[in-house]
Amino acid sequence: MERGVDPRWDHLVDILSTIGEVTDRVPRGLTVVLSRDDGSDQVVEVDMTPEEWDDMCSIGGWHMDSGAAHVRQLVVDQPRTCRYLTYANYTLSPAESDWDP
Incomplete structure (x- = not known):
C-alpha cells in the first residue's frame, strides 16, 4: 500500500x-478484514477512491477525523x-454487490 501521497487517505487507512x-x-478502494467476536472473519470492501474520500471530507461536510x-x-x-x-x-x-462505473 503506497503511503505518504495523500495525508487524508493515509489517515483513513490508519x-x-x-x-x-x-x-x-x-x-479502487480498501479492503478491511475484521476478526469478529465469534472467531470468524468478515471482509468489508470500501469502494471509494482517495479523490472521493477528499470530496467526502471537504465538500460532503465531514472533517478528516470525524469522517474517518x-x-x-x-x-x-x-x-x-x-x-x-x-x-x-x-x-x-x-451494498451486496460491487458498483461498476
Missing part, C-alpha cells in the same frame, strides 16, 4: 487499521449480508 487488516483493493471515525463505525456495523461499502453522493452505503 483509523481503519485499528479494527482490522487493511489492504489496497483492486481496482464515521467510516470506521460503518465498517464495524457492516451487515454480514453486505460485503461492500459503496461511495455515492458524499456517503458510503452498504
Whole structure:
C-alpha cells in the first residue's frame, strides 16, 4: 500500500487499521478484514477512491477525523449480508454487490 501521497487517505487507512487488516483493493478502494467476536472473519470492501474520500471530507461536510471515525463505525456495523461499502453522493452505503462505473 503506497503511503505518504495523500495525508487524508493515509489517515483513513490508519483509523481503519485499528479494527482490522487493511489492504489496497483492486481496482479502487480498501479492503478491511475484521476478526469478529465469534472467531470468524468478515471482509468489508470500501469502494471509494482517495479523490472521493477528499470530496467526502471537504465538500460532503465531514472533517478528516470525524469522517474517518464515521467510516470506521460503518465498517464495524457492516451487515454480514453486505460485503461492500459503496461511495455515492458524499456517503458510503452498504451494498451486496460491487458498483461498476
